[in-house]
Amino acid sequence: MDYQIQLDIFQGPLDLLLHLIEKDEIDIYNIPIALITEKYLEYLQTIQMLNLETVGDFLVMAATLMQIKAKLLLPQSQSAATTEADAAEEDPRWELAQKLIEYKKIKEATRSLITLESEQLQIYPRSGGEFADQKLAPEADPIKNLSIWDLMEAFKAIIESQFTKDFDTIPKQEVSVKQRMNEILALIQNEGRVYFKQVFAEIRSKIGLITCFLAVLELIRLKQIVVFQEALFSDIRLSLPEKVMNTQ
């Protein structure tokens, strides 16, 4: 992964060029294009071998450098070089120098912003900032990590296990969803947390199980309880909303 770090150092072709220039203590205003182009291409080769995505921008710069090199080789027109300013504008390196100087300032500005940022990351606003967001945000998702299928799966498992048990007679029970909800809520309030299986433990009739299941769903919908599954296929835990937040 070394190359990743190396690439991160240079934020683009100008950054790399500036680095090469500063390393060799070259006068920006008088860049030895042949030398720089050579060094630049050398570096580019390394990048090219490693990460194709970032190469595009660097290639444009390589082309620019070679264009400048070509222009420098061409004989200068006579009309030019009458005044110093004209000479400067005639110099194909002029534009590049200008860009590099601008880029140096951007780097300076970037450094100032990084300093300000790191200072600011040391202090936390009373509210409204990231800190507040992170700590208070849990608008407790009542069915964290759970889908309806998980609940149905759990319900199916209970039906299967319950009906393999031996029992004598099934007393007719007429329990409403509402009643069952209150019972479940009371159970959770007493125990603190209750597992899905526990809620169904004593129920013997199919209608009773359905009622109970509906009661659990209704409690979730009303956000009176929250359900949580620690791991895949582990028993689903039911608890009161604030209990969940405390235990995390």
Added chain:
Amino acid sequence: MNLTMARAVIEALIFASSEPIQLKTIAEIVEINEHTVKQLLGDLMADYQHAKKGIQIIEVANGYQFYTHPECSPYLEKLQKTPRNVGLSPAAIETLAIVAYKQPIAKAEIEALRGVSVESSIATLVDKNLIEEAGRKEAPGRPILYRTTKQFLRYFGLNHLDELPKIPDWVGVGTGELEFTVKTEVNKNARIS
């Protein structure tokens, strides 16, 4: 309302605000002129400084807000469930620096300055509400212009844009000035090396 009470009220107002509260707003609520409010605020801020409290009042984004003391930050980090955002990426912050100093500016102009595509940096910065669209440039294609937001000021603890660290000779590089700029730059190089 006497001044002691007013001071307490100002403290309460800053405490209760989720955003930096402006001097003007405080003055209106407390019904005291802005000059006096500013003095009371100065007192209050000095109090927190001198008492070596874990919190302080800071003037930011043209308002006042409670912040924790920097020395407490290692402990606050322990309190956090998820590690705090470690800051912007080098590419994003370089793009942001250009927007901050050259705003309003179009994407293509930023790309010319950085020499790389800035599409994703712009998206990140807009997403974090550090920059926003500021109309369109009257140029071919009418490109979108970007500027920094109030959140930008808060993020960097600045009051106004003119508090940005000064970068010498930056703005307005005309042909006449350029030579001068270049020369200072060269001199500076000489000194560094």
